[in-house]
Amino acid sequence: xxxxxxxxxxxxxxxxxxxxxxxxxxxxxxxxxxxxxxxxxxxxxxxxxxxxxxxxxxxxxxxxxxxxxxxxxxxxxxxxxxxxxxxxxxxxxxxxxxxxxxxxxxxxxxxxxxxxxxxxxxxxxxxxxxxxxxxxxxxxxxxxxxxxxxxxxxxxxxxxxxxxxxxxxxxxxxxxxxxxxxxxxxxxxxxxxxxxxxxxxxxxxxxxxxxxxxxxxxxxxxxxxxxxxxxxxxxxxxxxxxxxxxxxxxxxxxxxxxxxxxxxxxxxxxxxxxxxxxxxxxxxxxxxxxxxxxxxxxxxxxxxxxxxxxxxxxxxxxxxxxxxxxxxxxxxxxxxxxxxxxxxxxxxxxxxxxxxxxxxxxxxxxxxxxxxxxxxxxxxxxxxxxxxxxxxxxxxxxxxxxxxxxxxxxxxxxxxxxxxxxxxxxxxxxxxxxxxxxxxxxxxxxxxxxxxxxxxxxxxxxxxxxxxxxxxxxxxxxxxxxxxxxxxxxxxxxxxxxxxxxxxxxxxxxxxxxxxxxxxxxxxxxxxxxxxxxxxxxxxxxxxxxxxxxxxxxxxxxxxxxxxxxxxxxxxxxxxxxxxxxxxxxxxxxxxxxxxxxxxxxxxxxxxxxx
Numbered sequence: 259x260x261x262x263x264x265x266x267x268x269x270x271x272x273x274x275x276x277x278x279x280x281x282x283x284x285x286x287x288x289x290x291x292x293x294x295x296x297x298x299x300x301x302x303x304x305x306x307x308x309x310x311x312x313x314x315x316x317x318x319x320x321x322x323x324x325x326x327x328x329x330x331x332x333x334x335x336x337x338x339x340x341x342x343x344x345x346x347x348x349x350x351x352x353x354x355x356x357x358x359x360x361x362x363x364x365x366x367x368x369x370x371x372x373x374x375x376x377x378x379x380x381x382x383x384x385x386x387x388x389x390x391x392x393x394x395x396x397x398x399x400x401x402x403x404x405x406x407x408x409x410x411x412x413x414x415x416x417x418x419x420x421x422x423x424x425x426x427x428x429x430x431x432x433x434x435x436x437x438x439x440x441x442x443x444x445x446x447x448x449x450x451x452x453x454x455x456x457x458x459x460x461x462x463x464x465x466x467x468x469x470x471x472x473x474x475x476x477x478x479x480x481x482x483x484x485x486x487x488x489x490x491x492x493x494x495x496x497x498x499x500x501x502x503x504x505x506x507x508x509x510x511x512x513x514x515x516x517x518x519x520x521x522x523x524x525x526x527x528x529x530x531x532x533x534x535x536x537x538x539x540x541x542x543x544x545x546x547x548x549x550x551x552x553x554x555x556x557x558x559x560x561x562x563x564x565x566x567x568x569x570x571x572x573x574x575x576x577x578x579x580x581x582x583x584x585x586x587x588x589x590x591x592x593x594x595x596x597x598x599x600x601x602x603x604x605x606x607x608x609x610x611x612x613x614x615x616x617x618x619x620x621x622x623x624x625x626x627x628x629x630x631x632x633x634x635x636x637x638x639x640x641x642x643x644x645x646x647x648x649x650x651x652x653x654x655x656x657x658x659x660x661x662x663x664x665x666x667x668x669x670x671x672x673x674x675x676x677x678x679x680x681x682x683x684x685x686x687x688x689x690x691x692x693x694x695x696x697x698x699x700x701x702x703x704x705x706x707x708x709x710x711x712x713x714x715x716x717x718x719x720x721x722x723x724x725x726x727x728x729x730x731x732x733x734x735x736x737x738x739x740x741x742x743x744x745x746x747x748x749x750x751x752x753x754x755x756x757x758x759x760x761x762x763x764x765x766x767x768x769x770x771x772x773x774x775x776x777x778x779x780x781x782x783x784x785x786x787x788x789x790x791x792x793x794x795x796x797x798x799x800x801x802x803x804x805x806x807x808x809x810x811x812x813x814x815x816x817x818x819x820x821x822x823x824x825x826x827x828x829x830x831x832x833x834x835x836x837x838x839x840x841x842x843x844x845x846x847x848x849x850x851x852x853x854x855x856x857x858x859x860x861x862x863x864x865x866x867x868x869x
Contacts, residue, residue, distance in 0.1 A: 260303060261299065261302060261303070262301045262302075262303055262306050263300050264278050264290075266300075267300075270306050270307075270310050272313075288301070291323065294458065294460050294564075302321070302425075302459075304321045304425055304427040305324055305457075307321070311430070316429075317411050318428060319414065319426075319428040320412065320414035321425060322414035323425070324358075326358060327466040327467065328358075328467060329469060330469050332356050334352070334353075334491070335353040336353045337353060338351050338353075338402060338406055339351075339367075339480065340401045340405065347369065349366050350365045350475065350480075351363065351398070352473060360412055360413040361467070361468065362399070362402060362406075362414070362416065363416050363418055365474070367479055367480055368382045368477070369381070375628075376508055377504075377509075377628070377631060378497075378504055380499055381477070393454040395415070395417060395454050396428065396453075399454075415427070416459065416464065421558060423459050424459060426456050427455045461559070461564065461569060465567075470570070471568055472568060472569045473571075474557075474569045474570070474572070475571070475572065476555060476556070476573065477498055477575050481496055482498070482573040482575065483573075494574070495573070495576055496575055497577070497578055498577075498578075499578055501550075503580065504577070504583075505635070506542050506546050507542075507546050507548075507580045507584070508583060509542065510539050510546070510632075512628060513535050513538060513539050513632050513633070514535075514587045514590040516535060516629065530605060534606035534607075534609035534636075534640070535610070535636070536591070537592060537640055538606065539590045539591065540596050541596055542636065543591060544644075552577060552581070553576065553577050554577075555576065557575075597644055600657050603657040607659065608660045608750075610660075611662065611751070612660070613633055614630055614633050615693050618630050619693070621694075621696035621697045641656075641657045641658070663697075664745075664794065665697075665744070666773055666774055666775040667743045667744075667774065668741070669739050669741050671739075676766045676768060676777045677774065681742055683721070684728070685720075686716070686718055686719070687717050687718060692725065698717050698725055698727040698743065698745065701727060702717075713730040715728065724746070724786050726742050726744045726745075728740060746786055746787075746788060746789055747788045749788040749790055749816070752788060756788055759785055759788065761780060762780050763779045763781070763782075764848065764850065765778060765813060765846075765848040766778070766779060766845055766846070767797060767799055767846040769844060769845060770798060771809075772798065773797075776809075776812060787813075788816065788819070789812060790812075790816045797809040797812065798842065799840045799846045800840050801838065802838050809837050809846075810833050810836075814829075814830065817853060817854070821859050823860045825859055826858060826859060828858065836853070
């Protein structure tokens with residue numbers, strides 16, 4: 259909002275500029291103040307709003323700019339943790355009293371990420387470093403006033419943020435009934451609409467108004483508030499994994515132990531698995547500032563010259579001690595340059611992702627949540643590029659987070675001949691130990707209960723070892739139908755041979771496929787088309803739109819996997835024309851010769867069977 263000049267104040271108060279000067283000289287208005295960098299003088303817009311509202315018979319909350327400097331330190335009245343909706347962001351409100359009235363200091367808290375042992379709880383993302391609007395604070399002000407038993411208009415509300423403080427004045431106006439008017443939840447009940455006018459206030463000014471340094475949280479977290487309250491609201495210290503160094507160190511140490519077990523059993527040069535683990539451990543090691551182990555944390559404000567003398571943290575923060583974790587990594591670290599190509603990083607990420615899905619994840623052979631967390635940290639370390647890799651890499655050189663499957667759901671329908679033929683070909687799964695089987699087992703009671711149809715769900719398998727959950731459903735008006743849910747593999751990550759699918763004869767997309775699969779005809783038999791990349795979303799054809807776009811993109815990525823090369827612009831336009839130009843009420847059938855031919859791909863390999 260900014261500082262108002264004398265003329266602007268006069269206009270807001272319906273006075274002459276001379277009268278504004280007289281009122282400032284007599285003490286009826288505060289003297290003009292300087293902005294943070296000392297380059298401008300004037301009256302804070304929030305303070306002017308309070309004065310104008312008083313003259314007009316409206317209500318506003320107090321402006322702390324109207325409070326005189328305080329000789330004695332403020333006294334604490336109460337405090338509260340505020341949450342205005344379930345699962346929403348929380349706020350810590352300190353209600354203090356000075357000679358001129360009440361002050362409410364509001365800090366929006368970072369969320370807590372709850373982690374199981376051996377990890378410690380983490381902190382959610384920081385909010386904006388500073389805010390420019392006060393309206394977003396109104397729900398917290400309403401809730402805080404109710405919980406603390408005060409009238410919100412009797413309090414000067416101040417937002418404490420990571421870089422600055424701002425006062426927020428609750429402004430009221432008569433309700434204007436219009437479609438574009440925003441109303442607070444309490445507006446109609448109270449007979450007016452509200453807005454929050456915000457104005458930055460320097461830490462030095464706030465210090466003077468409170469008569470003592472501003473009580474801040476160095477880390478705006480519920481754990482810090484809880485520690486302070488349990489300490490009798492006296493200064494205390496809390497250990498927080500502020501920058502997630504401890505959890506990354508713990509993850510790296512668990513990966514090092516996993517690598518050590520592998521190498522003890524098979525030798526260091528055994529496999530890509532050992533190389534992937536060691537690359538992840540070494541890159542995680544580079545991300546960790548080991549010197550912070552057990553050290554005190556200092557926030558931005560405490561380090562800034564213009565703020566450090568005016569703030570007083572009520573909770574000290576320490577980093578967790580990592581001294582026992584670092585030695586565990588030493589033997590697993592790679593000597594030399596860790597900046598590697600996209601191919602190396604992608605292969606490592608795929609290997610680590612496979613360990614999650616096949617072994618340690620919820621559907622793996624030995625589910626181990628602590629190792630899942632560690633492996634996910636490792637995947638992140640190899641997928642995300644270092645500064646040197648960013649500067650050397652070209653566009654499109656990003657590695658991808660590995661995903662091994664997509665779930666696609668379809669139903670037996672009279673018009674969907676390929677789906678019906680495919681369902682008829684399924685056999686009972688011979689093994690119940692695969693992660694795909696366990697995944698479908700966890701889904702068998704989702705959405706509807708198959709038992710209502712008098713037949714228990716079954717997990718079947720096709721000739722390519724794709725697992726399918728088959729449910730007999732009673733739907734609307736007691737109509738019965740068969741639903742299939744298939745685990746569609748991502749081709750490059752499939753742990754089984756899918757090479758024969760590259761010799762497909764036709765690609766078949768049923769009308770209004772939506773969440774269903776795309777099929778391949780190979781030597782007269784129906785097969786699920788594996789994806790070349792993850793493809794959520796619905797598949798349709800016969801018009802231009804999002805659904806057809808999903809369809810041709812999925813087919814394109816499959817074809818690029820099948821041919822081993824990228825599709826050309828001509829190929830992309832041709833494929834798009836086939837999908838968009840089809841009859842949406844009929845099956846889309848694309849013959850091999852229509853799309854696997856010269857000019858469609860950058861190069862044609864012998865594996866395609868086409869010159």
